[in-house]
Amino acid sequence: MAGFLIAIISGALMSLQGAFNTNVTKASSVWVTAMFVQLTALATCAIMWVIDGRPDIMKLFKVDNKVTLLGGVIGAFITFTVIKSISGLGIAKAEVTIVVAQIIVSYLLGLFGLFGSEKTTFSWIKLVSLLITVAGVCMFYFLGNPSTD
Template sequence: MIGIFVALISGALMSIQGVFNTEVTKSSSMWASASWVQFSALLTCLAVWAFRERENLMNVFQVSPKYMLLGGVIGAFITFTVIQSMNSLGPARAVMLIVISQLIVAYLIELFGMFGVEKAALEWRKLLGMAIAIAGVVLFKWE
């Protein structure tokens, strides 16, 4: 149950953050805004780490394979693409497409067992669910 609650909070925060970041971009530039987002996230993470964990910060470099350390690089491009999509499509349409994309890519990662994730079997009901979600986006976008 806690996982559902945390996921709902995550989705809400992503939507709010996208709107905030889009507005910051209007008064600066895309990469200045993205830099601020990543910098303020770094400061927040370091503050929480300092008060909650205090484990060796360098342990992150013990991860294997090393390409897993690219999450921050991917995060910078996530910030960029969210700002661009919200600016072009508006928050609701952008978030719907972002969520559909997340769902499809996450399911493909599970199906093929990519990045060390346990391989899952193909389930038609999950494909049907994705098709219904995509149809919902089409209906929502329909003018």
């Protein structure tokens, strides 16, 4: 139950961050905003690391798959792409699309057991669920918006 609640908070925070970052971009640029976001994230993580008792940082480099250390680089591009998608689509369409992409990629990562994720078995019901989700996004995009012609 705690994991479910934390996931809800995470989703809410991601939407808020996307809206905040898109607004900040109006006063600067996408990359300046992304840099500021990453720098404030670094400061926050440093503070939390101290509060957490300063666990050994060097253990970070003992990770088995070194490519997974690129999470911060990916984070910079996440910030960039979220800002660009919200400014191009609006917050609701962008966030719905982002979440569905996350679901699909997460399922594929699990299905193939990539990057240390727990390997899951293929399930037709999960595939059908993904297709229904994609259909829901299409409905969100194209239905319910009265024409202004």
